[in-house]
Amino acid sequence: MPQFDVAGATLTYDDEGPRDAPEVPLVFVHGWTANRHRWDHQTAHFSERRRVIRLDLRGHGESSGAGVRTIAELAYDVLALLDHLQVERFALVGHSMGGMIAQTIALAHPARVERLVLVGSIARMAYSRGRGLLMAASTLVPFRLFVAANIRRAFAPGHPREEIRAHIRASAGTPREVVMTLYGAMRAFDVLDRAGEIRTPTLMVHGYHDVQLPVRQMLRMARVWPDAVVRILDAGHELPLERPAELTDALDRFLTEARPLLTENN
Template sequence: MAVRTVSLPTATLSVTEAGEGAPLVFLHAFPLSARMWARQLAALPPGWRGVAPDLRGFGASTGASARSVGEHADDVLALIASLGTGPVVLAGLSMGGYIAFECWRRRPAAIRGLVLADTRAEADTDEARARRVAMQARARTEGTGAVIDAMLPGLLGATTQTSDPHVAHEVRAWALETPGEAVADALEALRTRPDSRPTLSTITVPTLVIVGVEDTLTPPTAARLIADGVVGASLVEVPGAGHLSNVEQPSAFDTALHRWLATL
């Protein structure tokens, strides 16, 4: 794996890459970084080039943090254009999925396939928006540590919390690389994201939907709604995984991903 920087008009993104061939761009969850995709980058099938950016404001990327999924999508589309390879497979988990939906709405010609993992098409409810506002205040006053400590029980499934407690320490360390103000700005992007349900019927590229069976934040019912709305979409439920299915059960996640990639 190699890490490089990509200069965009709005930011300088830190990008981790591995492999050679057709590009597969991974978009990370909130409030983490490209580190969450390390196992997938290390296990890419032959013929694929994994590209995992730290989204603006996260990890080692620099520049004013983004406050909308549209700003993040513009960065991702600029990154895709910089690869010079034509359309890519775009894989997003949780927040990464919200950004992937927005990338499709803005430039479908840039995408040849979608992987939507542990995410949802619906916008936030009023109750969820209120929780985001409270968490923004906490991020600004108490920092990222307080936010991730409050989130960790929901990010990981019951199996992981019981059998692999080290995963929580790993996830917390990734999150702590992001400043509190950037976390607050990202929460604004999550809070104001559009409803992607009308987008589902417009998706015409091969699509894989993955969800942890134990995901309580974006549960299997949310994944099924996406899969039912995208013509021809495949749905895989990962046993023993919660919201971070690729981190909690990487072998099962990779098996599903690789089998789907082989069909493209």
């Protein structure tokens, strides 16, 4: 597996699919305490016909490094990797915190982002009361219990328990410093007042049962976002794991059928 060094971190990434595909590369960015394998279903599907790039953010999965304090610094890492791979223009997909990174990139470098997809993400962090209480209690309970509680409530009721346990084990490997520092970074994230600046054709996919970042917060963002396409799925916050095929289908439709309509309107 290839790796890339940037600003004190070593990023592990995958770069798959044909380099000569006519479409721009598709870049996937995972969320808080997750890793690049959140996108296994989408990578297997899209890499058959286009270049697909995904990475473990610093301190996550198989990437090393810590010390990052803001979403903008994580966005810098992603762009540094794409520059290293000589990818100038791309379609960008981000889940949860990854969607915040994607918005940051789209605002700072609009010419580089051809299509933008936000999966279970919002433009202004506003935790539910339950999530706020959980975060407040994070210093009072063992770290593993804190991580487990966050992962469990990310899934809609009825999701297989063994799958949830597997993702708890994977997330527990994220260092405490990274988890808590990036919680602060997400809490400080707020680009809602700039949402109207993003003219990139955008798809927002959200779970109806999402209690981590409730759907009403996404709809608040969508109201001020030009040309946004909204899809609501019967799922919780972990759409790439709960509804992988439905999410892939939503991406496929947007990346193909949406292009002529949005180009005509621009």
